[in-house]
Amino acid sequence: xxxxxxxxxxxxxxxxxxxxxxxxxxxxxxxxxxxxxxxxxxxxxxxxxxxxxxxxxxxxxxxxxxxxxxxxxxxxxxxxxxxxxxxxxxxxxxxxxxxxxxxxxxxxxxxxxxxxxxxxxxxxxxxxxxxxxxxxxxxxxxxxxxxxxxxxxxxxxxxxxxxxxxxxxxxxxxxxxxxxxxxxxxxxxxxxxxxxxxxxxxxxxxxxxxxxxxxxxxxxxxxxxxxxxxxxxxxxxxxxxxxxxxxxxxxxxxxxxxxxxxxxxxxxxxxxxxxxxxxxxxxxxxxxxxxxxxxxxxxxxxxxxxxxxxxxxxxxxxxxxxxxxxxxxxxxxxxxxxxxxxxxxxxxxxxxxxxxxxxxxxxxxxxxxxxxxxxxxxx
Ligand code: GDP
Ligand code: MN
Numbered sequence: 001x002x003x004x005x006x007x008x009x010x011x012x013x014x015x016x017x018x019x020x021x022x023x024x025x026x027x028x029x030x031x032x033x034x035x036x037x038x039x040x041x042x043x044x045x046x047x048x049x050x051x052x053x054x055x056x057x058x059x060x061x062x063x064x065x066x067x068x069x070x071x072x073x074x075x076x077x078x079x080x081x082x083x084x085x086x087x088x089x090x091x092x093x094x095x096x097x098x099x100x101x102x103x104x105x106x107x108x109x110x111x112x113x114x115x116x117x118x119x120x121x122x123x124x125x126x127x128x129x130x131x132x133x134x135x136x137x138x139x140x141x142x143x144x145x146x147x148x149x150x151x152x153x154x155x156x157x158x159x160x161x162x163x164x165x166x167x168x169x170x171x172x173x174x175x176x177x178x179x180x181x182x183x184x185x186x187x188x189x190x191x192x193x194x195x196x197x198x199x200x201x202x203x204x205x206x207x208x209x210x211x212x213x214x215x216x217x218x219x220x221x222x223x224x225x226x227x228x229x230x231x232x233x234x235x236x237x238x239x240x241x242x243x244x245x246x247x248x249x250x251x252x253x254x255x256x257x258x259x260x261x262x263x264x265x266x267x268x269x270x271x272x273x274x275x276x277x278x279x280x281x282x283x284x285x286x287x288x289x290x291x292x293x294x295x296x297x298x299x300x301x302x303x304x305x306x307x308x309x310x311x312x313x314x315x316x317x318x319x320x321x322x323x324x325x326x327x328x329x330x331x332x333x334x335x336x337x338x339x340x341x342x343x344x345x346x347x348x349x350x351x352x353x354x355x356x357x358x359x360x361x362x363x364x365x366x367x368x369x370x371x372x373x374x375x376x377x378x379x
Contacts, residue, residue: 001210002049006089007224008206011183017175017190018168019203022091031072034090035065041093044071046078046085049229051124051207056080061093083229094204095197100159101125102172103189104180106211112140113180115151115173119159121192147177161195168201183221184214233296240292242281249274250375252297252306252335254290256281256315264309267364273372276303284315287323291330298333305336305375307367312343321349325356336374340367 003011006024013021022038024047025031035042046058053059058080062068068090078085099121107114117137120128128135137158141147152173153166161169172193180188187209194204215222227235237244243258251273255261258280265275277300281293297303310320320341328337338359341349353360359374361367 001212001215001222001225003208003210003221003224004047004049004087004226005045005206006047006087008188008208009203011179011208011221012175012188012190012203012206015175015179015182017172017179017203017206018201019206020092020094022089024087024089025072026076026087028069028073028076031076031088031090032065032069035062035068038090038092042068042090043093044068044075045089045091046075046080047087047089048080048083048085049226050081050083053080054122058085086228094194094202096192096194096204097197097199098195099192099204100161100194101128101189101191102155102159102176102193103187103191104176104185106186107138107140110140112143113146113177115139115141115155116189117155117159121194125189125191141177146181147173161201162199165195165199165201172201172203179208183208183218184211185209186211233299236292236299237279237296240289240296242279242289242293242296244280244293244296245278246300247275247277248302249276250302250304251371252276252279252300252303254279254281254293254297254306254308254310256283256310260309260311264307264364264368267368268307268371271365271368271372272377273368273375276300283313286319287326290320290323291327294327294331298331298335303335305338305371307371308337308339308341309364309367310339310341310343312341312345312349315344317341317343317345317349318352319345321352324358325352328356328358336371338367338371338374340364 009019023034025034041063044060046053060071062071072088075088076085101118101121103116105114118128118135120135152170156166156169185208189207190203192204194202231246251268253264253275255264261278261280268275339353340361359370361370
């Protein structure tokens with residue numbers, strides 16, 4: 001789950017990272033009031049979960065409340081990479097002497113939380129990685145000891161942080177690290193981290209991405225979720241306890257188990273089709289969950305057929321078959337359904353499916369080919 005800049009800053013602020021917090025506004029008038037309260041020049045920033053807001057016109061400086069209101073009027077409602085801006089952050093403006101990039105990622109290859117740093121801040125790190133990879137430092141941290149002071153110093157030297165700010169930089173590194181670990185993040189980045197004209201170190205932009213699987217441990221962070229920027233179908237799936245990711249194809253997939261769901265998608269592609277989604281219904285799925293899954297899949301108008309692939313372990317095949325038949329009778333939209341059920345009680349499942357006139361298949365290859373044909377051929 002990605003957190004908006006102002007939320008990410010709240011977390012970093014709690015861990016002692018120096019920054020200019022500011023206030024959010026959803027109308028130009030509110031932005032004006034925020035600027036009045038702050039006093040002096042401000043920066044007005046679109047709060048959307050995409051990078052490159054600056055280039056897209058979503059970050060603007062304003063010298064007084066009048067101008068802040070004007071800039072907010074320009075930014076609120078603006079479309080940035082397909083997302084409409086609803087909220088802006090109004091924060092004290094900083095006079096920038098230098099911009100740095102400082103981030104922490106969970107590097108699965110290194111099996112360690114890893115520092116990514118570059119003195120070429122302000123631009124996206126992927127861009128620097130392409131054009132000037134030598135300008136980036138990657139420093140894995142010890143999985144048990146965590147961040148050590150000598151590592152903070154090494155990063156400070158690599159970046160060329162002015163000597164009198166190295167202590168402050170150590171505080172930034174420590175705060176970023178603590179925020180990362182304590183919130184179970186996958187990514188925490190400050191871009192840019194700046195040195196100001198008057199010699200202060202400040203986090204001007206922040207982005208934290210949380211590990212979804214750890215969210216149950218952090219109800220306070222879960223509450224920071226921005227539903228405006230999520231697919232409605234993915235929200236419905238989460239509420240039903242179903243793992244779901246929407247894709248662009250026309251064959252809906254309903255599968256139990258994440259690995260089996262990925263295999264199913266691969267075989268749909270191999271048969272010349274395109275999956276419309278990834279969906280893992282989880283173990284022991286009953287009719288109500290199957291119904292919820294059907295609704296979520298069929299909510300996508302591109303879906304022309306559904307491939308159901310269930311492996312019965314603890315889940316009994318005949319129960320699943322009955323669940324499918326029952327769930328289907330409650331649907332408003334009808335599309336061909338290809339069902340493959342193997343494992344426990346697979347023989348008992350067959351007559352139930354046959355009676356309901358569902359298309360059945362014995363192998364997954366066969367099921368994928370039938371689903372592609374039922375959807376009207378290759379997408
Ligand atoms: P992003 O484009 O989505 O990454 O948004 P940022 O918050 O990083 O802003 C983009 C750029 O705007 C920064 O790299 C800065 O150059 C500039 N910027 C942001 N805040 C300020 C500020 O307070 N003062 C000044 N002078 N520039 C700012
Ligand atoms: Mn940025």
